[in-house]
Amino acid sequence: MKKILALVLALCMVFALAACGETAAPAASEAPAEATEAPAETTEAPAEEPAEVTDPDAIEDTMTSADGTYEVAFVTDVGQLKDKSFNQGTFDGVKLYAAANGLSYKYYQPANGDQATDDDRYDAMKAAVDAGAKVVVCAGFMQEGALKKAATEFPETSFVFIDGYPLSDEAGNVLTNVAPIAFKEEQCGYFAGYAVVKDGFTKLGFCGGGGGENPACCRFGYGFVQGADAAAKELGITVDMNYSWEYGASFQASPELQSMASGWYETGTEVIFACGGSMFQSVAAAASANDGYVVGVDVDQSAESDTVITSAMKGLADAVQWAVAKVYDGSFAEIGGVAQSLGVNENAVGIPTAAESWRLETYTVEDYEALFAKVAAGEVVVDGDYTKLAATENVNLNII
């Protein structure tokens, strides 16, 4: 009995230790080796790279600059860099701009993974600035607290706040070195929901990340429901939708999420909107096992899995390139501290229409373009106020 007790106690200790050991590891590798070098030296960086690179995957994720400084920095959101979604899409923008203009770039992942605190994020931003960053691209609304602190402390550095809103320092002045960029996710969610229902699917699912507290994911989900509702109304049918925030709070793939998605497919769900970075992995694995379909998010994910029928995209890479270019042509003041909400009118949201990405059968690209034009013209209004999410006449919402 004593031995068992000792073993159990030891186990508890081991659990705690293992938990610490696991998360502490990545932090160390982020520290810049040469933090003291002056950023001014970077002007002599060679600009030999021609501006022809269009495939972000062809550009290395890590580059070594000659003088150890990195001008364009990217601080990731929770989740993996290569999530084939939000982080990756944003980083693609950084890479494309930097490669096209011969600039040095580097990404920083805040320590402690999905448990990252404001301090961890601030440390990542500080490391970026110390390493000579002129512009720091920060992905995700969770960076707010850290970004406030960093932007106040480093007024000379420009920050791009993806999925963000204007920030103020403690005195209440708007921080003009932070350019917030948000998207009208509800619009691309709407397109995806409309498309799958028009294509004949009647049992849908939505798996959202952030535990229901991430505004972008909430807008995606609400738009998806509205789109499904509109299409169902036109067809005179009722569709069922499972709607869940479970197992996605940290935007990570997990066995539990895979089981849950498998369960949905097993009980008739035909297509699941995997709305949250690396969560896609679990949902796509479940879809692949059960011959189901997935709606991708943020970027065109059709290349990642044959199960992806369409993707609700937002133009992350384009927006990043646009904003970073403003830093370099000196017009950053135009967007610093000004709320941006990019939608159909800026051509910043949509679903992919390339032939290899278009896997819908009865719903055609022309149908989609007509709908897109209607939304752009304001004939169809997609509501972004996700607190109004509710079942409708044509959508049975099963919130799990």
Added chain:
Amino acid sequence: MTFLIQQTLLYAVPLMIVALAGVFSERSGIINLALEGIMIFGAFVGVLFVHVMQTAGVFDEAKAAGDWIALQGFELLAMLAAAVMGAVFSLLLSFASINLRADQTIGGTALNMLAPALVLFLVRIIANQNTLQMATGDAASWFMIKKTTLGYSRTDDLGFLGNTFLHKVYLATYVCIILFIILSIILYKTRFGLRLRSCGENPQAADSLGINVYKMRYAGVTISGALAGMGGFVYALTSANCTSNGDVAGFGFLALAVMIFGNWKPLNIAGASLLFGLFKCVAAAYSSIDINGDGVYLLAQAGISSHFYRMLPYLITLIVLAFTSKKSRAPKAEGIPYDKSSR
């Protein structure tokens, strides 16, 4: 019901095989707390093997041609790689606790701390992020056996048994079950097994009869390492979509618990892991479990918070442990370094 059985097996089989790994080590007299660490390492090696092979394009042809037998061979090779490296990794534990007579609890703990850190370090070097994934596709499309892979059409009905055990399954699951049976027989019905067990009960007596206790303990821990490494990869393959991130969701520790409430006996362990797997499955997929097939999802409609379901597997473990630990009887000599001179 089919869904419930399949998902339960997915969770239960890695637990079962890793708990058996624990049995082999402890029956030879070495406490193997490092199961978690070895699993993590094994999962990493297996996933890395798959990743490297895919990058090299070795099995691309077979995949394109739908040659599922070759792909299953690929899966077995990856399991073998994980097992071999798991065994190598466990040598650290055997060396420390057999040759150096170090405290086995501390040795195991050290490995448990080493493995996630080491794996994360390597994964970051290889993949530039915290997760190592397959280079292309997903686990299901490469390795899962479905009706269609076996030549049936999608609409064919294979009957209850066929649907449950031949459709949407992994070969790894069955390999583990067969290995589990074979190794249990070895442990109880062969000379080697008897000698191994005797070293965990009374090594002095075993030694006096001419059994090399050091060798036996090395054998026990090495088998344990191989099984745990393989179990780690099987876990990663079947329930984590063939990814490695320095974490197996605590399955190594759960396996220890399963081993203890299975009372160091294979049959009880199988039962215990099935119980745990069942509740783990309920926790994750309660909203779509339809027990009697009438279209009513009882568990989802019971109005109980999802958090409760998620706690269930652990609550059950605690409760069962509380009731069974009185009867539990660990191998007598486990945890005591063997010293020839102190008879």
